[in-house]
Amino acid sequence: MTTANKSITVVSAHSADFVWRAGGAIALYHDMGYEVRVLCLSFGERGESARLWKQGKALEEIREIRRAEAEKAAGILGAQVQFFDMGDYPLVPTKELENALVQEFRAHPPEFILTHSLKDPYNADHPRTTELVLECRILAQAHGYPSEYGVIGAPGVFLFEPHQPEQCDFQVDVLLDISSVFERKRQAMECMEAQEHLWEYYTDVAKRRGVQAGRNSGGSIRYGEAYQRIYPYVGGVIL
């Protein structure tokens, strides 16, 4: 089976989350031939654009800047990006958003879904997004849910590393080797001009996860990304 028509889906509460947290995975899967679909529920215009507000930018302007940055970053990583423009801080899911995600999952059944952590005492939009994604994945599996598309199977769900993993009960179940694509992740991070302080921070995170990946594999790995699994791995080998 080729990957030519396979896709993975990344659900990002704010428009930059997918870059810091899953940029490596996106680039890797793009390189493997997957379609990578990034769904940005908001632009992070209120809660994650402090520098732009301090510069006196207006709301609409900030949204445009954030959108442009996200599109540029997605282009570098090889992802298609959609914006749902739900507003942030707080991001309040609606019945319409729920249905839109269900239809998206059905129209483009993902091999797996990447999204936020289950808990985050620093960011209420993140776990709310995760809860929504888990529910929509279940609805997309239900034969009686109204849709023009067929039901999906049982895609895995993997959670991004949050900013302060121990406070979020984050478990490291997967350490992904992103060494081969890290340069592109760094370039994508640098699209976020208003968050320059995070470029180095997330480079250090990638280095640390790389060292740990090496320790857990007996090899040497330069850059990594960590993910938490929601559902068990199923297969004919023990991994």
Added chain:
Amino acid sequence: MTTANKSITVVSAHSADFVWRAGGAIALYHDMGYEVRVLCLSFGERGESARLWKQGKALEEIREIRRAEAEKAAGILGAQVQFFDMGDYPLVPTKELENALVQEFRAHPPEFILTHSLKDPYNADHPRTTELVLECRILAQAHGYPSEYGVIGAPGVFLFEPHQPEQCDFQVDVLLDISSVFERKRQAMECMEAQEHLWEYYTDVAKRRGVQAGRNSGGSIRYGEAYQRIYPYVGGVIL
């Protein structure tokens, strides 16, 4: 790299544990060309041979019966089996046993190790075995630990499903599809003549884990085995 000279190691507190709990994995990896090394720390002669004691058998006789059964089962599954004869109920690890395991891990570096759960309020020998295995794996990685063999890398450790998983805080991280080898697992279970009541019980467990494996993969799987991971998965894909 071929699997011709690869091995996996199964550490079994009592001589029948490896059959009920990992018989499917053993047969699968044997079929893939791995050497499967089963280390039985005791024969389970005191604590897991109730029917033989009720039949009035003597200790030495029970050990021989248990050894013969385990050898026969290992043969069916395609494993090499060693007996450490440490006694059971309680199984008390010694410095010598610890060293023997370290040397074993070094002489035959396993791709991964299978052993018992971290907690078991019904069986104190099981978690004590797990604790020993985890320590010996670490010692086998230490350059200064005396040995004629080189250090090992970082083999994964996966835990068997215990008899009452919820009471043992057992997490299902891996559901292994053992459908293709289940018949051999059943035959191996039937070598344990004194534990006939468990044949059907563990067949039902395999069916239940198979159904769950199907639910978690969107496919249809007849028989499964569940494992808990200790260390994160490391790789170039998200699994």
Added chain:
Amino acid sequence: MTTANKSITVVSAHSADFVWRAGGAIALYHDMGYEVRVLCLSFGERGESARLWKQGKALEEIREIRRAEAEKAAGILGAQVQFFDMGDYPLVPTKELENALVQEFRAHPPEFILTHSLKDPYNADHPRTTELVLECRILAQAHGYPSEYGVIGAPGVFLFEPHQPEQCDFQVDVLLDISSVFERKRQAMECMEAQEHLWEYYTDVAKRRGVQAGRNSGGSIRYGEAYQRIYPYVGGVIL
């Protein structure tokens, strides 16, 4: 005090849940003389009727089939069943439903309540039902909550075993011996014609819980059901 006017209440997110998960308890308490009140919040028409949808049935038809099956099963088990017809996948509790449950709890104060698990990554309707039940029980205890009935005491709440207990953080606090009524549970399960694959599955679950009940009591028990406790047991003996 006789059980003549005592009741227990089972809150089932979908119309078949009470059969698979609590059929044994229902039949047992019926036989002890309790009134058993089953509240089905939805028919499970969208999310738990895959075979009917595949057969091309329409929504209304499916609801009627599911209602008829649930009524038949309730009859076999000896329960009174009410349908709240809230819709499923997603089941969205409303203020009206909340009030209806509070009034139900007040009008028929249950000795205890059975409902779903606190967490379920495979089914969002289940934990939402549990959350609702816990809240309504509290409201039914409040003297100022408007009602024509008096407040209730402090009924226990026990949670059903979910389909994949380890993934739902399910704890086994109670193993109920349902051997004497299992035949009726099986008959009730067989009312669910579109879910034939579950008849054997839940028979195996009952056998497994029976074996575990035997292990935990030193006796021999054929069939069991597992429950998790929410509130401590209070009494003059240690149980």
Added chain:
Amino acid sequence: MTTANKSITVVSAHSADFVWRAGGAIALYHDMGYEVRVLCLSFGERGESARLWKQGKALEEIREIRRAEAEKAAGILGAQVQFFDMGDYPLVPTKELENALVQEFRAHPPEFILTHSLKDPYNADHPRTTELVLECRILAQAHGYPSEYGVIGAPGVFLFEPHQPEQCDFQVDVLLDISSVFERKRQAMECMEAQEHLWEYYTDVAKRRGVQAGRNSGGSIRYGEAYQRIYPYVGGVIL
């Protein structure tokens, strides 16, 4: 920096919670010169006024009694109290309440916030209040959240001891020595005339926490209050 213009904020789901659970902290911080701001989201008129309902009081009367009691207790403890009159059992947060709390936090940036536990199977209003407080604190930190006031820093959040701490997963992270102000806490408790049974109960809790405070400090402490931390302590010493 003096404490003259510093404040702490206590968010109380019902109008008496702040007295039983944080009366000592309030009096202590008042004595240190802090402004102590108590926000009562409801009067607890439906769910925590059983005796008044049994006396046949009407809803409006109960609210007035509860308001008067809370004001009197706040006066004794040295706190300013505001009432949001949202109703209780259930207490249902609204967008307006959310905004009011955000503006309150911004207008009077607290050194830290005291509120309820994260979980409480006996009281659904309490954890819902906590969830609201955590979200509003985050919104108050967001530069883009509309407000005439500036953003706040990162005030700590500490959780009150619930009535049945073990059932609420309550962790004791801080044992506050309230010996010097306990007499005033007792007087404030005695303002709650309809809850006389709790005066002695919470005096005993304070004694028990005092003994434990002594055990954990090697000293002798008469009365204590327990709190759980949400965010790490940050500082130049290890505390």
Added chain:
Amino acid sequence: MTTANKSITVVSAHSADFVWRAGGAIALYHDMGYEVRVLCLSFGERGESARLWKQGKALEEIREIRRAEAEKAAGILGAQVQFFDMGDYPLVPTKELENALVQEFRAHPPEFILTHSLKDPYNADHPRTTELVLECRILAQAHGYPSEYGVIGAPGVFLFEPHQPEQCDFQVDVLLDISSVFERKRQAMECMEAQEHLWEYYTDVAKRRGVQAGRNSGGSIRYGEAYQRIYPYVGGVIL
């Protein structure tokens, strides 16, 4: 079946633990006709006799005082007490002690066993005792363990409330109503002359657990004791 020849067993790390922590249960079960067997592994002579050391008493003298107090308290509660004199702080289990407990459990099969918590960062002897008890119970179930007595069934194990329950991950699974025997528990506590400060403390604990027992049962209970369950409850009713 009468209770005439039934027994329960209480394993107490130090000679006074059984009084503070399980005095109510002991008196209740004595009144129900059970033989109550108390096994004191040490006298608590080093770690729990501070006042006697401060008075300048010698080790041997302290042991005698502690033994006499424990015997007097056991007499009041209606228990038979044995002393194993293993020393405390640290209490170090030996192979001989292990065997003695196994033989004791076999010679007098308990309906259930009461002992300490699984964790206690204030007292290392307590969890070590619990671990020993759990292991000995398993050994007493093993047909091959050498003994002149037959194997035991599957007695429940319930854990005492430790001094600081939240720090010990103590769960309250059972609230035992000890109102009818509390006077005797108080008298037994007063036998511990060197620990007078604990008389009132544990009276307050009993009151608090009584109030909570009332809240969890809808009744009114004056004095209670809390216990944590290790194994599930098995029976024909849901408790």
Added chain:
Amino acid sequence: MTTANKSITVVSAHSADFVWRAGGAIALYHDMGYEVRVLCLSFGERGESARLWKQGKALEEIREIRRAEAEKAAGILGAQVQFFDMGDYPLVPTKELENALVQEFRAHPPEFILTHSLKDPYNADHPRTTELVLECRILAQAHGYPSEYGVIGAPGVFLFEPHQPEQCDFQVDVLLDISSVFERKRQAMECMEAQEHLWEYYTDVAKRRGVQAGRNSGGSIRYGEAYQRIYPYVGGVIL
């Protein structure tokens, strides 16, 4: 009260642990006037000196190198260091070591103790050290434990950040600002010539903890160290 005669104690399983994990705290407390006592239970000669073994060094030589490095690092940080030379991989505590630590804690009662995490699946010596430290602290509090020194009070115990915190269930309770002393920590790290790869790694950890410290305090902090608390904070303020 001056700090002139106050001390803190750091218990390090291997001779370099105290540098990577607590170098900042040591330098800070030294600067505050505390005596900082570092107890190295082993040299880490077998398990944490891979490069020296690869260079063909002999065991005795490695111990000397490790001792010299640790002494040099301690000097830079301002600590007094003792070596117990117990051997590592495995580090096996003895009764003599236990007594030596108790006497040390009594002779130099620490304000608080720093040591390893409670769990570490990558390093068995670390949690074994923690367990020993917790037990010795308790023994040092016991009036009957033989010693020429008086009992100690109730010093806090704080746990170092392990190499892979999420795998070790490490909780971040304290973020210590070590910016003012980081240069010295870096110099101390550079004493470990055979572990050059860790200099940058732990510099990055310090930066990351610094950023998080800033986020949790609303300030800006360059370098931090994380600790987990074992016992509650006790005081007259809420911290």
